[in-house]
Amino acid sequence: QVQLVESGGGVVQPGKSLRLSCAASGFTFKNHGMSWVRQVPGKGLEWVAVIWYDGGNKYYADSVKGRFLISRDDSVNTLYLQMDSLRDEDTGVYYCARDRGTTLMTLDIDNWGQGTLVTVSS
Amino acid sequence: EIVLTQSPATLSLSPGERATLSCRASQSVRGLLAWYQQKPGQGPRLVIYDASNRATGIPARFSGSGSDTDFTLTISSLEPEDFAVYFCQQRTNWPLTFGGGTKVEI
Numbered sequence: 001q002v003q004l005v006e007s008g009g010g011v012v013q014p015g016k017s018l019r020l021s022c023a024a025s026g027f028t029f030k031n032h033g034m035s036w037v038r039q040v041p042g043k044g045l046e047w048v049a050v051i052w053y054d055g056g057n058k059y060y061a062d063s064v065k066g067r068f069l070i071s072r073d074d075s076v077n078t079l080y081l082q083m084d085s086l087r088d089e090d091t092g093v094y095y096c097a098r099d100r101g102t103t104l105m106t107l108d109i110d111n112w113g114q115g116t117l118v119t120v121s122s
Numbered sequence: 123e124i125v126l127t128q129s130p131a132t133l134s135l136s137p138g139e140r141a142t143l144s145c146r147a148s149q150s151v152r153g154l155l156a157w158y159q160q161k162p163g164q165g166p167r168l169v170i171y172d173a174s175n176r177a178t179g180i181p182a183r184f185s186g187s188g189s190d191t192d193f194t195l196t197i198s199s200l201e202p203e204d205f206a207v208y209f210c211q212q213r214t215n216w217p218l219t220f221g222g223g224t225k226v227e228i
Contacts, residue, residue, distance in 0.1 A: 045166070045209055045220040061217050095165050100177075107213035108156045110177060112165030 002026040002111045004096045009116030016086055020116060022079040022096030029077040030054075033099035035109065036070060036081045038092040038118075048094070049081065052105055063089070086120045093117050124148055124212050126221035133226045141197040143224045145210035150190045154214045157186055157195045160223075161206045169208070170195060200226070 008020040020036070035050040049060045049070040058070055069082040079096055093115040100110040125148040135141055145155065153173045158166035168177040170186035173193055183198045197204055205228055210221040 044222050045211075047218040047220070050218075059216050097165075100168070100171065106171070107218055108168060108171045108211070109158075109166070110168045112167070114165055 002098065004098065004111060004113035006094065006096045006113045006116035009094065009118045011119045011121060012086055013122050014087055014120055017082070017084045018086060018118060020081040020083065020094055020096075020118070022113060024077045024079065024096075024098070027098070028102075029072075030074040031102050033101065033105045033107075034070075034072060034079045035097045035099065036079075037095045037097050037109070037112075038090075039095070039115070040092045041117075046092075050099075050105075050107070051079070053099070053101075053103060083118070086118075088120050091118060091120045123217055124151060124215055124219050126210050126212060126219055128208075128210060128221035128224045130224060131222070133224060134228070135200055135226065136228065137200050137202055139200050141195075141200055141204070141226055143195040143208055143226070145188075145193045145195070145221050147191045147193075147212060151212040151214040153189050154212060155186075155188070155193050156211045156213070158209045158211065159204075159206045160209065166209060197226075 003025045005023045033053045036048040051070045067085045071080045095115045096113040097109040098111040100106045100108040127146045129144045157170040160166040174186045185196045207223045207225045209223045
């Protein structure tokens, strides 16, 4: 079955960096677009970034543009999110998420990880 | 940015009752709307995509309807496992946006 396992979260000071990873298994990773979506505990969801299945396109929320970088390594079935210049408002649970489409993008999510908590605090 | 407004914020119902959740978009999303279910401590689960298509493994008691700017998620007869928070999401324009959620509680 599809599994998405996030790692790399933790407590970090404002202005510092963190890299999240998402290990994917149970499906052909290279055929699916992938996203990062975050959630402040008890609050709503915010789409952070998406990368096309072929890596050809990447889109970011305005709130993270220029600070975060989404990437993928299909050889090890892993999605990444490099987060630089972190701010208090970046605090939240970060979910790795799989696009519903296969070798096409739908921008719906049909599988989510359990999430990794990032806390930005001095 | 397309804003999605969900109502009500909380829906208090009993098992066996019908649940009707609303999602209104600030501009037309042309039917490109999804619904997700989220339980405490878990990632969301896709329930409905493209306004009315049930996702894989979703029971027939879940149905979606609507177009343009007004959408509805209906759960015809609530089962104990259906009590959760439900979010809508549009994929018409970037940034992709979610509604604020409706909590269905006992």
